Amino acid sequence: MENLAFTKNYATKQEVVYQALRDAIIRGQLRPGERLLLRDLAMRFDVSxxxxxxxxxxxxxxxxxxxxxxxxxxxxPLSEASIVETFTLKEGLEGVAARVAxxxxxxxxxxxxxxxxxxxxDILRREQYDLWGDMNERFHRSIASCTGMPLLVEMTERIMLRWQRIRNHFFKEVFVAHLIPSHEEHRAILDAMRHGAAAEAERLARAHNRTALQCYMAYLHGEPMPCARRE
Known part of the structure; x- marks a missing residue:
């Protein structure tokens, strides 16, 4: 926890601590199973x-x-069950978002x-994989925004935080391996949207998430990943 970064641009001390700790968990600065000692944190944030x-x-x-x-x-922990849950919810939300959008x-x-x-x-061609990951999240959030459904947008934002943590934790092992197939799947979703094929856009968005989940499960089980990068 040596390099925890936090800001005090929040209304209360509680929010400062909450936001800093949550962000550190998502970024992977605080690892699964790491202890959070009350007294140590109070000293670190200079609060009671x-x-x-x-x-x-x-x-x-x-x-x-x-x-x-x-x-x-x-x-x-980032357990197998928590990863499956995240992708299952993400599949449902992004499927609906693609159809309605x-x-x-x-x-x-x-x-x-x-x-x-x-x-x-362009970012992928330059092999700026971390930047591509940030854009990937923006891409999916933007599709949700196109639905004009505030609750769907809010739920998507919440599940994307869970996804960010998974991505950061398994960045090199799984995320980078899945970049090229994922990028191609984005293209297919966009083509369906451009042609007004709502049902097809939903099907592709759901398949997009299932393929990614298969990669994570294969990695966790020590099996070849079906999403390995294609050069």
């Missing part, structure tokens, strides 16, 4: 134990940390998505 305790309570409610007997608060998208929004894909294509 009370806002730290409240921040830990909220992180526990949201599933970012868990409490172990005789150990205390620890960062939640296809039905409602305007020419300007479609042009923005096309420009985003071309930018990602």
């Amino acid at each position: 134990p009370i806002p730290v305790r409240e921040a830990l309570r909220l992180l526990h409610v949201e599933g970012w940390i868990e409490h172990k007997p005789h150990v205390g608060a620890v960062v939640s 296809t039905e409602r998208i305007g020419p300007g929004q479609l042009a923005e998505l096309e420009a985003m894909w071309k930018e990602m294509d």
Whole structure:
């Protein structure tokens, strides 16, 4: 936890601690199973134990940390079950988003998505994989935004935080291996949206998530990944 970065641009000390710890978990600065000691955190953030305790309570409610007997608060594991859950929810949300966005998208929004894909294509050619990952999240968030459904956008934002943590934890082992197939799948989704094929866009978005999940499961089980990069 030596290099935890945090900002005080939040309303309360509790929010400062909560946001900093959650971001550190997502980025992988705080690893699965790492202990979060109340007194140490209070000293690090220069606050009393009370806002730290409240921040830990909220992180526990949201599933970012868990409490172990005789150990205390620890960062939640990235288990196989949690990865499956994340991708299952992500598949449902992005499938609906692709279908509804296809039905409602305007020419300007479609042009923005096309420009985003071309930018990602250039980034991929330059092998700037981390930057491509950031753009990938932006791409999927943008499709959700095209639905005009605030609750769907909010739920997508929440599941993307879970996905960010998985991506950061398995970046080199799985994420980079899946880049080229994933990029091609984005192209197919966009083509379906451009032709107004809502059902096909949903099918492709769901398949996109299932393929990625298969890669993670194969990696966890020590099996060849079906999404290995194609040169």
